[in-house]
Amino acid sequence: MYVCLCKGVTDKTIRNAVHDEGISSMRELRQQYGVASQCGCCKSCAKEVLSEAVKERNQRFLEETLLPTTVCYT
Numbered sequence: 603m604y605v606c607l608c609k610g611v612t613d614k615t616i617r618n619a620v621h622d623e624g625i626s627s628m629r630e631l632r633q634q635y636g637v638a639s640q641c642g643c644c645k646s647c648a649k650e651v652l653s654e655a656v657k658e659r660n661q662r663f664l665e666e667t668l669l670p671t672t673v674c675y676t
Contacts, residue, residue, distance in 0.1 A: 605648050608640040613651045620655035628652060 603613050619625040619634065628645075631637045631652060638645040 605651055606635075606637045606644040608644070609636040611635050611637050611644075611648075616648065616651045617655045617658075620652065620659055625652075626656050 605611055605613050605616060615635065616625075616631065616637070619631065623634070625631055625634060628638065628649060631648065632639050637648045
């Protein structure tokens with residue numbers, strides 16, 4: 603679905619930006635993709651999609667452990 607019609611940015615673009623590029627704020631999203639920089643009608647929707655994507659990314663980081671969870675003492 604298109605979130606920002608002025609700049610042609612979709613919800614998938616925002617999610618990919620969060621997961622792949624590490625974007626985590628509206629300021630970064632605006633600087634990188636121009637979201638909410640013209641008419642501003644998309645601001646609330648963009649914030650919602652961004653927030654959901656950041657939560658998903660943070661949850662994924664919590665689930666991925668960097669250290670082994672089992673220890674072998676042999």
